Amino acid sequence: MMLRKYRLEIISIIAVIGFCALFLYTNSLMAGAEFAGSDTVGSSQIAEMTGKAEEDYQPLISQWVPPSGEIESALFALQAAIGGLIVGWVFGYWKGQKKNG
Amino acid sequence: MHIMEGFLPLQWAVFWWVVALPCLGYGIYQLKKVLEADREALPLLGVVGGFIFILSSLKLPSVTGSCSHPTGTGLSAVCFGPWITSVVCAIVLLFQSLFLAHGGLSTLGANLVPMGIVGPLMGWGIYRLLRNTTVNMYLTVFLAVAFADFFTYVTTSLELALAYPAEVGGFVSSLVLFLGIFALTQVPLAIIEGIILTLVFKYIVALKPDILVRLKVFPEEKIRAAQREA
Numbered sequence: 001m002m003l004r005k006y007r008l009e010i011i012s013i014i015a016v017i018g019f020c021a022l023f024l025y026t027n028s029l030m031a032g033a034e035f036a037g038s039d040t041v042g043s044s045q046i047a048e049m050t051g052k053a054e055e056d057y058q059p060l061i062s063q064w065v066p067p068s069g070e071i072e073s074a075l076f077a078l079q080a081a082i083g084g085l086i087v088g089w090v091f092g093y094w095k096g097q098k099k100n101g
Numbered sequence: 102m103h104i105m106e107g108f109l110p111l112q113w114a115v116f117w118w119v120v121a122l123p124c125l126g127y128g129i130y131q132l133k134k135v136l137e138a139d140r141e142a143l144p145l146l147g148v149v150g151g152f153i154f155i156l157s158s159l160k161l162p163s164v165t166g167s168c169s170h171p172t173g174t175g176l177s178a179v180c181f182g183p184w185i186t187s188v189v190c191a192i193v194l195l196f197q198s199l200f201l202a203h204g205g206l207s208t209l210g211a212n213l214v215p216m217g218i219v220g221p222l223m224g225w226g227i228y229r230l231l232r233n234t235t236v237n238m239y240l241t242v243f244l245a246v247a248f249a250d251f252f253t254y255v256t257t258s259l260e261l262a263l264a265y266p267a268e269v270g271g272f273v274s275s276l277v278l279f280l281g282i283f284a285l286t287q288v289p290l291a292i293i294e295g296i297i298l299t300l301v302f303k304y305i306v307a308l309k310p311d312i313l314v315r316l317k318v319f320p321e322e323k324i325r326a327a328q329r330e331a
Contacts (some may be wrong), residue, residue: 003235004330005239005330005331008239008299008300008303009300011296012296012297012300015293015296015297016293018213019289019293022164022289023162024162026163026166027162028160028167032166033166033167034166034167035162035166035167035168036161036167036168037160037167037168037169038102038165038168038169038254038282038283038287039102039104039105039169039203039204039288040167041167041282042104042257042261042279042282042283043105043108045278045279045282046108046261046265049267049268049275049278050264050265057105057107057108058107058204059106059107060107060111060114060205060207061104061106061206061207063106063198063202063206064200064202065202066200066201066202070322072201073121075200075201076158076160076201077158079154079157079158079193079201080154080155080158080159080198082151082154082183083150083151083152083153083154083155083156083158084151084155085151086147086148086150086151086154086312087147087148087152087177087259089116089145089147090144090148090151091148091304091308092146092259094144094309095145095308096310097309098308098309
């Protein structure tokens with residue numbers, strides 16, 4: 001009964017553990033793996049195909065670039081936090097609604 | 102799946118903007134209509150949109166030795182359809198191009214087409230196909246989410262292959278290359294995203310099944326049966 005009720009939770013936990021294990025396995029197999037973003041890999045691929053250096057791809061519309069990786073992670077965390085706030089707020093709102101009616 | 106600013110020739114950047122804009126416009130129109138009809142749809146939009154914000158900010162490692170983001174769009178496509186999803190995606194992509202230099206303003210159209218339109222459209226298509234069948238509701242949501250995620254990256258590969266056909270082998274060999282970079286990396290991420298968002302859907306069913314019934318996300322019997330179990 002418990003198993004049936006929580007089967008999605010159980011599947012999720014197993015999937016997350018499996019995902020981590022897959023990462024550790026990949027990481028141990030590929031000594032040189034950089035785990036760069038696929039966006040970056042894609043851009044290098046374009047540069048390689050066209051024979052034009054990556055630095056030569058100038059923005060068509062000029063763009064602000066985060067000055068460092070740290071600042072970039074901060075802004076990514078901010079993005080996730082905005083999403084998390086909204087999700088948490090709504091689930092709380094629904095929970096309250098359910099309790100009152 | 103972001104195509105970086107400057108990495109798409111001007112004519113392709115313009116072309117994808119032209120494809121994206123009418124879809125976005127239709128999405129805004131639909132969004133207005135849905136919210137006017139039912140104000141209680143707004144919190145649901147907040148949840149599914151919030152997950153697009155969260156998941157598309159996480160860069161996860163994959164089997165190819167590179168990292169990529171899930172998209173989070175499938176659940177929104179199931180609840181609100183692909184056009185409204187494109188509006189939320191446009192906001193996320195604008196944030197990322199202005200503050201993170203992930204994708205740019207000229208390539209925003211080209212990034213919105215995969216993440217906001219084609220991916221959600223594929224996920225929504227699977228969902229529509231299975232919605233009224235006996236296939237389990239959660240399995241339907243899982244497939245829709247995983248498809249939306251995966252086909253986002255297939256579409257990005259297509260866009261790049263169109264813009265940069267290989268000298269030898271042309272479009273096809275270029276497509277294979279880009280699929281290897283984007284789509285292959287995405288497989289495990291699409292699966293894990295599908296599982297996580299299905300769990301989120303379960304909690305929506307448990308807390309606020311009425312809104313799912315009113316928006317006719319699934320037939321009422323299916324939602325009520327799942328609610329009793331949750």
